[in-house]
Amino acid sequence: VSRMSIRADRDVCIGAGMCVVAAPAVFDQDADGLVLLLLVEDSEGSTRPPPARR
């Protein structure tokens, strides 16, 4: 099983929303339009939904 790690840099985000279009289960936008991750990194370094969302 391959592992994927996702990081979002909100300082360079321009809020185009491309990520939400491409992968709505992984990305969202906050009220300012900047990227939000719907997945968090767990202790083994792989990304999973935040506990509340599982």
Added chain:
Amino acid sequence: MTQAPAVPLHMRRDGFDPVEEMTRIRRDEGVSPVETGFGARAHLVTRYADVREVLGDATRFSNAGAFRPPEDDRSDEQRERDRAGMLLAFDPPEHTRLRRMLTPEFTVRRMRTLEPRIAEIVADHLDALERAGRPANLVAQFALPIPSLVICELLGVPYADRAEFQARSGRLLDLSISMDERRELARENQAYMDSLVAGALADPGEDMLGMLVREHGAELTAAELSGIGSLLLIAGHETTSNMLGLGTLALLRHPDQLAAVRDDPAAVGPAVEELLRWVSIVHTGVLRTTTTEVEIAGRRIGPGELVLCALPTANRDPALIADSERLDVRRGAPGHPAFGHGVHHCLGAPLARMEMRIAFPALLRRFPDLALAVPAEDVAFRAYHFVYGVHALPVTW
């Protein structure tokens, strides 16, 4: 009668396709010197990977444009006034400052709240088409008025003024007009938007101009508000309207794909992405100025030179997608550069997507037998226009 100027190489199309010479440049050298059409030479970038690299690097490839056409005799003060609020004329951090004020208005979620109203606008225009009867001109009766009304309501521009500003922006984007006419039209456009901004400053409404005044009034000058308004008004209706017109024409020429968009709701999203890629309405070339020596496709380009990114060839690059010349709406996916790339990626992309996802299937379901009312070869493409499209689209059903 004055002779129309030659269409610059990078804007030449063979119907929907880039001309053979453009495809050859992409295959062979990748980058080629070209006349821009406004009295300057540029390096034309034709490949998907190179276009992404240029547009993705605002540090080495600047929008702030040191370039100035020889016939541009405006004072420095006037030039600053004219570019105020024009996001495409700035680099970070100035660009970031303006863009961050607008981003909340164009989130994917925000667009979903507009969906019912857009669906209503589309249905109203389909009703009117049905009442007026066949044949119809789909550009004048559907493709242009829908995005125009949507952006007017969103921005806070009186739709009653549409005849005036549609004519102006249509002319402004025509490459073949004289510099004098362009300047006069730009002046009229600026005066019109200035008057709307003055109204919004006095009494800010619930629309986007009103929001900008209420939330950012202290940070924005009236000239910036006017520039933002002008840019969004032009960008909001010229682009989506030509995608609706050309997209419908493309589907009419591919009846099995038209049937998929009409009959299968799941086919609509991918179809919109594939039409954006295959049609490439922004065919003027996206201009940047190098800030340092760069290398593109093995060619060294010095600082202060113009680089012109060709979206039609990038969108048809086999490196982007296999069998790239073929339209196949079933395989459509985001990732194409039709909306650009990098910090200037189309602000209104979520709105444009929403409008197309509603309008295409609604049109095809209302008129399941939609067909061209003239022979296909009689549909004239707008060769001289900054945004590719058709002058008229006569249809019947």
